[in-house]
Amino acid sequence: MTYQVIKSALKLCSGARKGGDPCNGTLYTCKACGASGCKQSREGLCTDQAFDVLEHCLKCGAIGQAEPVAAGDYTPHQSWVA
Ligand SMILES: [Zn+2]
Numbered sequence: 393m394t395y396q397v398i399k400s401a402l403k404l405c406s407g408a409r410k411g412g413d414p415c416n417g418t419l420y421t422c423k424a425c426g427a428s429g430c431k432q433s434r435e436g437l438c439t440d441q442a443f444d445v446l447e448h449c450l451k452c453g454a455i456g457q458a459e460p461v462a463a464g465d466y467t468p469h470q471s472w473v474a
């Protein structure tokens with residue numbers, strides 16, 4: 393059922409883990425540079441990894457700027473443009 397993909401509000405990491413398995417980890421966005429990717433315990437565990445366990449952005453180097461991108465955290469659209 394491909395319907396499942398459309399229905400899912402969760403944003404999941406589309407990268408691949410080191411062993412080739414799909415990541416499907418929670419996506420985080422860097423509030424400093426806008427990069428998005430998953431958070432892994434160590435660097436280089438996923439092709440789309442953006443943060444390590446200390447929320448250190450691998451793209452711009454900011455620390456603690458990782459914001460989870462998950463369905464429960466979605467802010468209504470009006471709030472974003474206000
Ligand atoms: Zn990932």
Ligand SMILES: [Zn+2]
Nearest residue numbers: 422425449452
């Ligand atoms: Zn960043």
